[in-house]
Amino acid sequence: MATLMEGPPLAARIRTEVADEVRELGGLGLVTLQVGEDPASTIYLRRKHEAAQEAGIASDDRKLPQDVSETELLALIAELNADGAVDGILVQLPLPPHLDEARVVRAIDPVKDVDGLHPFNAGQLYLGRPTIVPATPLGIMALLAEQRVPLEGAEAVVIGRSDIVGKPIAHLLLQSNATVTICHSRTADLARYTLEADVLVVAVGSAEVVTPDMVKQGSAVVDVGINRTEGGIVGDVAPDVADVAAFITPVPGGVGPMTIAMLLRNTVKAARYRRGLLAFPRGER
Numbered sequence: 001m002a003t004l005m006e007g008p009p010l011a012a013r014i015r016t017e018v019a020d021e022v023r024e025l026g027g028l029g030l031v032t033l034q035v036g037e038d039p040a041s042t043i044y045l046r047r048k049h050e051a052a053q054e055a056g057i058a059s060d061d062r063k064l065p066q067d068v069s070e071t072e073l074l075a076l077i078a079e080l081n082a083d084g085a086v087d088g089i090l091v092q093l094p095l096p097p098h099l100d101e102a103r104v105v106r107a108i109d110p111v112k113d114v115d116g117l118h119p120f121n122a123g124q125l126y127l128g129r130p131t132i133v134p135a136t137p138l139g140i141m142a143l144l145a146e147q148r149v150p151l152e153g154a155e156a157v158v159i160g161r162s163d164i165v166g167k168p169i170a171h172l173l174l175q176s177n178a179t180v181t182i183c184h185s186r187t188a189d190l191a192r193y194t195l196e197a198d199v200l201v202v203a204v205g206s207a208e209v210v211t212p213d214m215v216k217q218g219s220a221v222v223d224v225g226i227n228r229t230e231g232g233i234v235g236d237v238a239p240d241v242a243d244v245a246a247f248i249t250p251v252p253g254g255v256g257p258m259t260i261a262m263l264l265r266n267t268v269k270a271a272r273y274r275r276g277l278l279a280f281p282r283g284e285r
């Protein structure tokens with residue numbers, strides 16, 4: 001039976017560290033923007049704000065109507081960019097189809113982009129340079145590090161190629177000297193790749209995409225998926241994969257809590273950058 005890579009204890013430790021850092025910095029501000037009332041987004045945001053406030057971060061949950069115009073949204077982001085009390089800005093995705101997600105994300109000042117999605121930050125990650133990195137992949141790396149899962153020279157397979165999970169985790173694994181393969185919806189034979197994986201990260205968004213026959217004995221499996229079913233929340237990985245893997249993240253209670261902890265850590269990092277306590281690589285070539 002696999003060892004569980006549990007999120008809550010590690011996330012709690014990180015949140016305590018963040019609270020200490022927030023005190024040292026003399027307070028921090030995080031603003032989230034939600035367009036419309038997607039119920040899942042509302043739950044995620046509530047958790048983010050509860051955690052922020054517990055860590056002493058002043059957090060403001062701005063709800064905008066579903067039909068807000070792009071001009072209005074961009075104007076609000078410009079205002080927050082210029083606001084000295086705001087260290088971090090997070091636009092909850094997805095946005096309704098009439099809003100251009102790429103343009104909205106690009107409008108956020110990269111130094112306040114606590115989701116790490118601005119092309120500047122994504123580019124820095126691609127180049128292997130310090131930057132603000134999306135929270136979920138950071139949380140995954142912390143869970144693997146906590147169990148001392150070896151990454152150098154390991155075969156790592158990522159299923160999913162989203163900008164928020166799949167691509168950034170692939171880059172972080174690469175930076176840790178793993179040999180990385182990215183699989184996705186058009187991959188012809190997933191098992192051919194997953195069976196070779198010492199580390200398997202699954203971020204697809206469909207229940208039981210990965211079954212025990214697809215997993216290498218003794219591997220570490222990270223299940224990022226959140227799927228709402230009649231029986232409750234399940235991941236992308238079938239539960240009996242735990243009989244084959246050496247380490248596995250539970251769902252719920254694995255990656256989810258880590259995402260929130262790392263968002264708070266990103267907010268501290270953004271504050272350090274903006275206050276000149278860390279050098280933000282803006283303008284670096």
Ligand code: NAD
Nearest residue numbers: 136160161162165184185203204205224225226255256259
């Ligand atoms: P996404 O929909 O943007 O991307 C899904 C990816 O899976 C795509 O790149 C697609 O190519 C791939 N894919 C789809 N079907 C596939 C299949 N049958 N075989 C192989 N690949 C397939 O999703 P996302 O934003 O990356 O999120 C993925 C999952 O992770 C979702 O369930 C989401 O809710 C969850 N999530 C969890 C957290 C957390 O904190 N736990 C954070 C972000 C996302």
